Amino acid sequence: MGASLNAIAHLSTSGKGGHVEPSIGTRFLVFPQPPYVAGYEKPEVVWLAASVGGILAGPSDKYMYVADPVESKRPYAYPTLPPYAGGLRPPAEPGPDGHFDHILPGSPAFLSAHSYACARRVLDICEGYVGREIKWFFAPSRSRLEIIPHIVDWDNAQSGFGFLELGESEPGKSTACFALNFDSIAHEMGHLVLLSELGLLQGDGSGTDFFAYHEAIADFTSLLGLLHFDTAIDRILRRTGGDLLINNELDRFAELSDEKQIRSFNNSLRIGDVSEEVHDRSKPFAAALFDCLVEVYQTILFDRGLSDLDPRRFSDLRRQMPLELIEAGLNRSRPDYESRHFASKAALQEARDIVGQCVVRSWTHLEPDRLTFEAAAEALLEEADRGRSRPYMDQFEDCMKWREIL
Numbered sequence: 001m002g003a004s005l006n007a008i009a010h011l012s013t014s015g016k017g018g019h020v021e022p023s024i025g026t027r028f029l030v031f032p033q034p035p036y037v038a039g040y041e042k043p044e045v046v047w048l049a050a051s052v053g054g055i056l057a058g059p060s061d062k063y064m065y066v067a068d069p070v071e072s073k074r075p076y077a078y079p080t081l082p083p084y085a086g087g088l089r090p091p092a093e094p095g096p097d098g099h100f101d102h103i104l105p106g107s108p109a110f111l112s113a114h115s116y117a118c119a120r121r122v123l124d125i126c127e128g129y130v131g132r133e134i135k136w137f138f139a140p141s142r143s144r145l146e147i148i149p150h151i152v153d154w155d156n157a158q159s160g161f162g163f164l165e166l167g168e169s170e171p172g173k174s175t176a177c178f179a180l181n182f183d184s185i186a187h188e189m190g191h192l193v194l195l196s197e198l199g200l201l202q203g204d205g206s207g208t209d210f211f212a213y214h215e216a217i218a219d220f221t222s223l224l225g226l227l228h229f230d231t232a233i234d235r236i237l238r239r240t241g242g243d244l245l246i247n248n249e250l251d252r253f254a255e256l257s258d259e260k261q262i263r264s265f266n267n268s269l270r271i272g273d274v275s276e277e278v279h280d281r282s283k284p285f286a287a288a289l290f291d292c293l294v295e296v297y298q299t300i301l302f303d304r305g306l307s308d309l310d311p312r313r314f315s316d317l318r319r320q321m322p323l324e325l326i327e328a329g330l331n332r333s334r335p336d337y338e339s340r341h342f343a344s345k346a347a348l349q350e351a352r353d354i355v356g357q358c359v360v361r362s363w364t365h366l367e368p369d370r371l372t373f374e375a376a377a378e379a380l381l382e383e384a385d386r387g388r389s390r391p392y393m394d395q396f397e398d399c400m401k402w403r404e405i406l
């Protein structure tokens, strides 16, 4: 006991006076939503995983680095690919303590630090779900991902063979700056991680849902990333009084949410309702994953005595939920919720990880050239049959059936 207390005392003092403490990760400031979204004006301190070799000026590490061109660069398009060969602005430098959270919004290096931290955070989360290191699909011809934090006069973000680039349609304006948008960066990282884990198409993808599935997973990755921020979870739960089920069933998130990720998942679209356009076609599957997450969350709440509503009682909640339950859920007072907030938060984090892990690990059961939404749903169920997601398998199946995916 004495020894471990000494160790703690040693650790807590070693952070002071400019000593580097590299072994437990590196601090950055990250906006969970762009700072113009109400409630998200302040960035959160985020710890990025300790990586081999540490996080150096750039920022840069073994997997990715930021390159901030001096000249206005054009977006990459084949055959022009990284590394960027032109002149670069000074890199974001760590403080004397090895951390980057001294770089404040508005300072010249902030976009570099922020875009790196968002990308690296999503990779940390996905590697946690896979349970090992993720190898880039563009390795070994490119070993690291190049992040370009701003491309002037370009209103887009894109990722591809070894790059992630972020546009800035009006310089200096936060609404026009993709590097400040965790949602967009996480979406692109979702594509890169999925390409790396699932693999590339051999054919042109016709007759498959490969591209639409990519969009669904990219969006869901962005949601999983958002739900790793305290600001987001606290706001979502307090706003809904902890009742995600009723708000989801009534498609009420759309009016309640400031978070774009939540709004886009909250819909009643089935496969028969959408066009063949990839973003449109991705919506029912992405929404089904969100339904799964809400189902697991509410089931955990019920099992722990934190809610009276057992989602397993209804196979089709949207049609079967009695009006009294809906009204009781919507009218529940907020002070009543506060006493359950931390327990509800733990349940939501657990549900997020149960579904997140299932989705990410389901990719090992899929073949890019034979990928349909039906196959993806079956792979999810196959993966759910293992470990801690097994109790929710029937609910996952119901969610997929409701969306006409199975």
Ligand SMILES: [Zn+2]
Binding pocket: 187, 191, 214, 215, 218
């Ligand atoms: Zn996309």
